[in-house]
Amino acid sequence: MSNENEPTSDKTLEKFISRKLIDLFIQIGLIGFLVVYCYQIFKPFIGLLLWSIILAVALYPLNALIARKMGGKEGYAAVAVVLFILLSVLAPAASLSFSFAESTSGLVKQVQSGTWQVPAPDESVAGWPLVGEKVYELWSSAHTDLGAVIAKHRPAIATFARQILGYAATAGTAVVTFLAAMVLAGIWMAYAASAHAAAKAIANRMAGPAKGENLIALSTATIRAVAQGVIGIACVQALLLGAGFIVVGLPAAGIWALLVLLLGIAQIPAALVSVPAIVYIWSTQGSTPAAILFTVYTLVAGSADNILKPLVLGRGVDAPMPVILLGALGGMASGGIIGLFLGSVMLALGYQLFMAWVYSPNEEER
Template sequence: MTDQLDHVSGATLDEIISRKLIDLFIRVGLIGFLVVYCYYIFRPFIGLMLWSVILAVAMYPLHAIIARRLGGQEGRAATVLVLGIMLSVLVPATLLIFSFADSTHDLIRQVKSGGLQVPAPDPAVAAWPLVGGKLHALWNTAHTDLGALVTKYEPKLGIITKQLLGYAASAGTGVLMFLVALVLAGIWMAYGAAGHGVALAIAGRMAGPERGPALVSLSTSTIRAVAQGVIGIACVQALLLGAGFILVGVPGAGILAMLVLLFGIMQVPALLVSLPTIIYVFYTNDSTSVAVMFAVYTVAAGSVDNILKPFVLGRGVDAPMPVILLGALGGMATGGIIGLFLGSVMLALGFQLFMAWVYRERDARAGLETVAK
């Protein structure tokens, strides 16, 4: 009799455990299905939403200043800020993008038609070490018979042409995404206090109530440091140099400005682009005074990052250059022009969060030692 009761009791316990496991698997399956389905629905907008959040976090201090001037009206302050950025930044950037597309189209047309005239090489080029002879021969061939040179390198030029046209289309798409992201960023800033509360709640759920605020603070400072100190300064530098290229009439001014922007984000000196343009202007411009003024302006505009970056990055997190470089290159390879910005910010943010986790115990011990003293 006792054995039968034990058998019944054991069977009942097994059934209860089985039912609980089945319920658990069903719940986990349903939650997993919901998460995956929501991801596939939201996937086309992930880049746009990330971009808008980055813009909102980066611009929020300026939004707070405007809101105080307007008597605490968050919505009106966000509207004023978004419209001001569209007028002061977006218009020159749009002109630069159109110049880039026009320069690409004109360059391709001139190369195909043979109307592109390459100036004669300087004899001193042949005396350059290692590459002087080959460079002078190639330059001289381009000067005397550009058509033969184009025919020789036609397959490679075709690949480059497709890439340039792809970058031009990506740049136009990036401008449109920036417009939409800027409007969304204005909405996020208008509800900044509520959004900050949600961020604190999520971070507290992920890292605990004690480390949650520190996680939010670190993420905010990293985004602002990279967005303002790296991407923002690179955009200013590209706009200044691009305006100088257009005014002097440098061929492919839009392409050169986009190269300056790319190099600026990758922390590569703009001198790699500005120095050849200075040499070109000195060789082709009839007015020496114009060439000298262009050289002075180009050197000053190319050095703006050395002046502004210490002020901006000094107040935030100085992300290492290789991290910014890898993020920019990887983001551009996967997401085009818009990925160039997102990649650098997101990889820098991930790096800072990872390093904060690595050194968390050390910082905690240092804090305890400081309190003890």
């Protein structure tokens, strides 16, 4: 009898396993469909959400300080922080963004119409090492016959002009996105306790209770280090120098300020932009009081990072500067001006988490 029941038992077991597998595949498929569909719906808001979280994490120490002064009212403190940031940052940032868009559009129109005159190069340009003679020759040709130079390099100029106009178009969008992200950051800071508890629960679920707290602490420290010590200082320096460029009447002031921002994020001295700006002002305006005042102001504002960095985070960031630079450039290439900030922070965060995983002790070796 036992031999006759064995095939029946095997078939029953096979049916049970098959049914379980089919149910498992159906469940996985439904969950995968739900995840992909939700991602497609939420995809346009991912950048805004990440940007608001980064702002909230970076600004929360200030929010906590103000909340203590207000008797622990974090909601009122968050409103105060958001209003202060918007009034102190949004106005000059909007001015630089509109200046960037206006200057690039006007420059392209002048070049296309042939009304833009390139100033004559100084004789000392020819003495520059390695590239001096070629730069002097190209500069002289552009000064005498700009149309011929444009015709010779038309494809490269057209590509560069389209890229510049694209960045100019995204400058205003970046300001609006920052406004929305700042408002969301205020909401996150007002409910900081609940947000931290949710983040801790997610981290514990992902990495386990033993490592979840360390994961949150490392992420918070990295975001604040990069946002405050690199991006924040670069923004302050770009705003200071950009304001001076606008006041003195430097052509394409918004472009110069954007270059300062890029160099600041890459941890490259702003002198690469400020010194040529000073040279241009002296060559066009001479030794006027305005030029002298602009020189002093630019040199002081250009060295502001040397004063602010020790005050904000001591010296340097744990993530290597090439990681931050690649994140900034890659983020800007994929996400425009906002991607410039998101890319550097997220790549630095990913690098820190990866290195923490690499050097963490193996459970089996304990």
